[in-house]
Amino acid sequence: MKIATIALAGGKSLRMGSDKALLMLDGETMISRTCHVAAQVSESVYVVVRSCEQYQGGISSSENISMVLDTQLSGALVGFLQGIKAIANVPNIAAPDWILLLACDLPNLESDILKAWAAQLADLPEEAIAYLPKHFEPKHFEQEVSNLKSKQWEPLCGFYRWKCQKSLMEFVENGGRSFQQWLKAQQVIEITKVDSNILFNCNTLDDWLVLKKK
Numbered sequence: 615m616k617i618a619t620i621a622l623a624g625g626k627s628l629r630m631g632s633d634k635a636l637l638m639l640d641g642e643t644m645i646s647r648t649c650h651v652a653a654q655v656s657e658s659v660y661v662v663v664r665s666c667e668q669y670q671g672g673i674s675s676s677e678n679i680s681m682v683l684d685t686q687l688s689g690a691l692v693g694f695l696q697g698i699k700a701i702a703n704v705p706n707i708a709a710p711d712w713i714l715l716l717a718c719d720l721p722n723l724e725s726d727i728l729k730a731w732a733a734q735l736a737d738l739p740e741e742a743i744a745y746l747p748k749h750f751e752p753k754h755f756e757q758e759v760s761n762l763k764s765k766q767w768e769p770l771c772g773f774y775r776w777k778c779q780k781s782l783m784e785f786v787e788n789g790g791r792s793f794q795q796w797l798k799a800q801q802v803i804e805i806t807k808v809d810s811n812i813l814f815n816c817n818t819l820d821d822w823l824v825l826k827k828k
């Protein structure tokens with residue numbers, strides 16, 4: 615089972631106030647840690663970035679880690695597609711069976727967990743294009759007030775079949791930008807019994823302060 619990783623670090627980090635991918639945790643940047651964890655389960659890692667120069671010193675040097683410039687800056691879904699295109703254009707390298715897609719800010723993610731998930735990929739139905747966990751989040755402000763929550767896919771911490779690129783490209787070319795909307799029309803298998811702490815990400819300064827206190 616050949617796996618390649620795409621890590622997304624091309625966001626604007628507006629809620630954080632600074633580039634969250636370059637925040638230092640235990641002596642390394644968030645994106646460097648993400649790449650290190652991903653490398654334990656995949657043969658190659660591609661990091662989608664806003665600026666290659668900006669991340670030169672923030673990513674550990676490795677021949678298996680490549681940077682992909684996000685030329686469109688149109689959100690995570692388009693960044694994912696640009697990462698796929700970069701992998702497809704690598705000469706003399708066979709396409710992977712699966713892509714592990716990760717956000718740059720998953721500080722609690724561990725390689726053993728990814729390996730356990732990857733070991734289950736061979737048992738998935740051929741029609742399934744993704745293997746993802748779910749998380750709870752409010753759909754509307756009114757639901758947030760009443761504490762009613764909707765279970766949504768966590769698209770930036772899971773596996774996608776290489777063949778997903780066809781439907782993804784069609785969705786993006788038709789103006790689609792929402793992972794949830796794209797996945798709604800696909801067969802996706804849920805990764806069950808996932809510790810919610812694994813999916814914790816640092817979107818705001820408050821999130822970062824909570825993490826630093828642990």
